[in-house]
Amino acid sequence: MNNMDDNEKNAARLGCLTCPSVILLPGVGTLVKTEFKLPLIHKSSKDEEDNAEFITKSWMIPDMFQFENVGFSKTVGNFKYLVCADCEIGPIGWHCIDNKTSYIADVRVKHMES
Known part of the structure; x- marks a missing residue:
């Protein structure tokens, strides 16, 4: 399945890896290159690093109101972490306080048939 449509928007619904919840409808998110250190979903017993x-x-x-089903953490620095609003697994992404833009890590969601 192709992840993007012709406008580099998500071609399929993006969903939670753990539950059947839909995070984002098709055509809303734009795929971008990022450089962000996101905490692991399942922490191990290794060092914090x-x-x-x-x-x-x-x-x-x-726009944060374009999400179908996402929860926001308390502010951590200039960010809020994003989680699935149904099962609260996360973080699946982050929200920048400064410019009000949100990002969903592609590896933290599944691409669902529309």
Whole structure:
């Protein structure tokens, strides 16, 4: 399945990896290159340094009201972490306080048939 349509928007619904919840409808997110250190969903017993994943490909969502089902954490620095609003698994992405843009890590969601 192709992840993008002709406008580099998500071609399929983006959903939670754990539950059947839909996070984003098709045509809303734009695939962008990112450089963000996102905490792991499942923390291991290793050092704190190992408890993060470097995210390089994300879906950018310009308006937080375009999400179907997402929860926001308390502010951490200039960011809020994003989680599935149904099962609260996450973080699946982050929201920038400064420019009000949100990002969903492509590796933290599944592409669902529309």
